[in-house]
Amino acid sequence: MTHVSKLLAGLLLAGSIAALPARAAPGESDGDEVQVIRLRVGTEIVGVITPDGFDEARGVRVRRVDDDALLDIGFDQMLPEDARRIRAAHGYMPDDPDPILVDAMRIKFLDGSVMTGVILEQDSDTIKFKHGAGAPTVLKRSGVRSVEPVKVDALEVYDPEELYGRELAARNPATALDHYNVALYCESLQLWAHAKEHLAKAAELDASFKADLVGQKQKQYERRIEAGEDSELIAKAQRMARSDQYDAALAKLDEFLKAKPGSALRPDAEKVRGRIAKAREHWLGEQTIVYFFTHVDRAIRKIAAEPKATAKECRKRVETEVTKAAIDTTAKYLKVAPSDVQRVWEDAKRQTASPHFGSYGSGTWTLGLEGAMKGLTPEDPNKKADAAAKPAKDESLEDRIKKLLEEKKKAQEEAQKKGKKGGPQQPNKKMASGPQIADIPPTEEEWWVTLTIDEKTGYLTAWWAEHEANAKLYRVDQQPCVTCSGLGSLRYVNPDGQEMAKPCPRCKGLQFDRVVRFH
Numbered sequence: 001m002t003h004v005s006k007l008l009a010g011l012l013l014a015g016s017i018a019a020l021p022a023r024a025a026p027g028e029s030d031g032d033e034v035q036v037i038r039l040r041v042g043t044e045i046v047g048v049i050t051p052d053g054f055d056e057a058r059g060v061r062v063r064r065v066d067d068d069a070l071l072d073i074g075f076d077q078m079l080p081e082d083a084r085r086i087r088a089a090h091g092y093m094p095d096d097p098d099p100i101l102v103d104a105m106r107i108k109f110l111d112g113s114v115m116t117g118v119i120l121e122q123d124s125d126t127i128k129f130k131h132g133a134g135a136p137t138v139l140k141r142s143g144v145r146s147v148e149p150v151k152v153d154a155l156e157v158y159d160p161e162e163l164y165g166r167e168l169a170a171r172n173p174a175t176a177l178d179h180y181n182v183a184l185y186c187e188s189l190q191l192w193a194h195a196k197e198h199l200a201k202a203a204e205l206d207a208s209f210k211a212d213l214v215g216q217k218q219k220q221y222e223r224r225i226e227a228g229e230d231s232e233l234i235a236k237a238q239r240m241a242r243s244d245q246y247d248a249a250l251a252k253l254d255e256f257l258k259a260k261p262g263s264a265l266r267p268d269a270e271k272v273r274g275r276i277a278k279a280r281e282h283w284l285g286e287q288t289i290v291y292f293f294t295h296v297d298r299a300i301r302k303i304a305a306e307p308k309a310t311a312k313e314c315r316k317r318v319e320t321e322v323t324k325a326a327i328d329t330t331a332k333y334l335k336v337a338p339s340d341v342q343r344v345w346e347d348a349k350r351q352t353a354s355p356h357f358g359s360y361g362s363g364t365w366t367l368g369l370e371g372a373m374k375g376l377t378p379e380d381p382n383k384k385a386d387a388a389a390k391p392a393k394d395e396s397l398e399d400r401i402k403k404l405l406e407e408k409k410k411a412q413e414e415a416q417k418k419g420k421k422g423g424p425q426q427p428n429k430k431m432a433s434g435p436q437i438a439d440i441p442p443t444e445e446e447w448w449v450t451l452t453i454d455e456k457t458g459y460l461t462a463w464w465a466e467h468e469a470n471a472k473l474y475r476v477d478q479q480p481c482v483t484c485s486g487l488g489s490l491r492y493v494n495p496d497g498q499e500m501a502k503p504c505p506r507c508k509g510l511q512f513d514r515v516v517r518f519h
């Protein structure tokens with residue numbers, strides 16, 4: 001345990017400073033002070049809060065300046081900033097105390113589940129991991145996908161009583177101020193009974209110490225203790241939402257609202273529920289798109305890896321199975337219903353992902369001439385030479401220069417051979433005939449079996465993107481064929497010493513690979 005103690009002491013030192021929010025000076029308002037209270041409906045009330053007209057849980061009673069009428073105004077009817085100002089003037093802090101943040105580790109497992117806590121010990125096979133109250137868990141490394149440092153609410157990792165015990169030992173409070181500060185710390189941990197104890201101790205040591213505020217806080221704590229169970233439940237739902245467990249958090253609140261319709265904390269629970277539901281929508285929209293494409297890729301790769309499936313069968317399966325599989329696995333990963341993921345995916349206004357692409361590669365000709373050329377981004381003919389010389393991935397600078405020189409030489413030779421004088425000679429790249437598909441081997445199935453799984457995946461990804469209505473295609477490009485550098489033909493010298501041309505065996509004369517970009 002000594003290791004844990006040191007660790008905790010370090011965390012607590014940082015935590016205790018962060019946990020002390022600025023407090024408003026007590027009891028400085030009211031009496032005769034005229035206030036302007038702005039209401040959500042857009043009107044204003046100008047008046048004076050009556051001497052005992054402040055109720056922390058509900059609102060204020062105001063004597064209106066105009067006509068001396070008494071009005072009860074609920075905090076939920078005011079603009080939030082006015083409600084906050086009035087409550088702060090009476091020493092009440094926001095309902096949600098600032099969480100105490102600690103450094104922790106988030107472990108993701110191969111099955112997609114996540115655990116947040118602190119690593120106590122580790123060796124090559126296991127990790128001893130503390131999360132929440134109770135004894136640490138020993139995890140097998142073989143089941144772990146990743147470990148990353150995170151800042152989390154201390155209550156996600158530690159037991160609050162444990163944190164309080166350590167803090168008490170570290171601070172050893174002696175003065176009224178010491179006890180008052182420990183009470184505030186307890187407030188952050190939502191340990192209302194301990195908070196009350198320390199406040200009482202502060203009053204006992206110095207009855208004049210922040211007397212108004214201490215009195216108000218005592219009352220607040222008592223109400224919290226009364227509503228302790230409900231309050232803890234709401235706080236727990238908030239913690240769950242902070243670690244992305246939105247559905248579990250909402251279910252918890254719904255259960256509470258149904259079981260205790262008369263709870264004093266009902267408005268709080270409803271407010272928190274609204275916020276969590278909104279946060280869930282935002283999170284779902286974002287996460288769905290982040291993970292959906294990963295699962296599309298996995299589903300396609302799985303099909304591509306089947307050695308016996310023909311190109312035709314694979315295309316058919318990509319059209320009918322991939323989107324559904326990605327919806328299901330994304331939903332499982334995010335622990336939401338497939339219909340949620342489907343709704344986000346099919347929403348025309350969904351967020352777009354980072355750019356993705358798929359290339360038909362050496363199989364572009366299988367689409368036929370029309371299919372291969374459909375919707376291509378028009379290419380500037382003057383740029384074609386540049387495009388052809390553009391480096392393939394992983395090509396070194398030397399290779400590139402060598403290729404450029406060779407092409408230049410080839411173009412010159414061709415120009416010479418044509419032997420026409422005058423007028424700038426167009427290199428043979430712009431041959432009279434454009435892209436075409438020559439009737440030469442291989443057949444589609446002969447070609448398919450020569451591909452690697454990556455190449456099949458690229459081809460099927462492009463196919464999926466062009467057949468999935470919600471994939472949001474934004475551009476279709478042509479990339480010069482790597483075998484013929486986009487010329488469509490290769491040259492050779494025949495037995496008679498004559499230079500001849502034959503269609504490129506890779507692109508069959510098409511000159512390019514079709515690349516589909518989507519997001």
Ligand SMILES: [Zn+2]
Nearest residue numbers: 481484504507
């Ligand atoms: Zn080619």
